[in-house]
Amino acid sequence: MTGLLKRFMAVLMLVLLALPVAAVQPDEVLDDPLLEERARDLSKGLRCLVCRNESIDESNAGLARDLRLLVRERLVAGDSDDEVIAFVVDRYGEYVLLRPTSDGANMLLWAAGPIMLLLAALTGFFYLRKRASAPAPTEAALTEEERQRLRELLDE
Structure with a gap:
């Protein structure tokens, strides 16, 4: 039974090591559990700039x-979640959001991938269509001069 318990503990330790670890330090944790939960939720959506x-x-x-x-300071000051996010975005730019908004100039970035894929598919379709309808290349026979020159080159 001891061997089985050791194996179980080893597997448990590996599973625990594979879990993501929050970097929040004990001195950062807020006393109010509701505010702390809101802070954790907001922190998960903000990108580390480093x-x-x-x-x-x-x-x-x-x-x-x-x-x-x-984030915690703004929550303690009474800001709503949207106000905290807006404050951080105003200070650090929209890049700080892990999931950027899909409006304004970002709409072009969100649409660029599908638009480029569509353009590539259309280009490939028209290229293959034109290639299929093109006349087959004809091989011109060699002239007598070219045959003679070829024989000379091959004999050398």
Whole structure:
């Protein structure tokens, strides 16, 4: 039974190591559990500007810590979730959002991929259609001069 228990504990440890670890430090945690939950939810949607594709909730970077503290500060001040996000976006730009908005100039970025795919498909379709309807290439026979020159080159 001891061997089975050891194996179970080893598997449990591996599973726990594979789980994402939040980088929130104990001194950052708010006393109010509702505010802390809101702060965690907001932090999961904000990008660490140092780590790029990691949320500030997961990042250990100093800037991520500053952003986590800023979010908590704004929540304690009484801001709504939208006001906190707007404040952070005003300060750091829309790049700080892990899921950018799909309005305004970003609409072009959201649509660029499908538009390019459609253009590539249309270009390929018309190219293949034109190629299929093109006359087959005809092979011109060699003239007597060309045959003689070819024999000379091959004999050398």
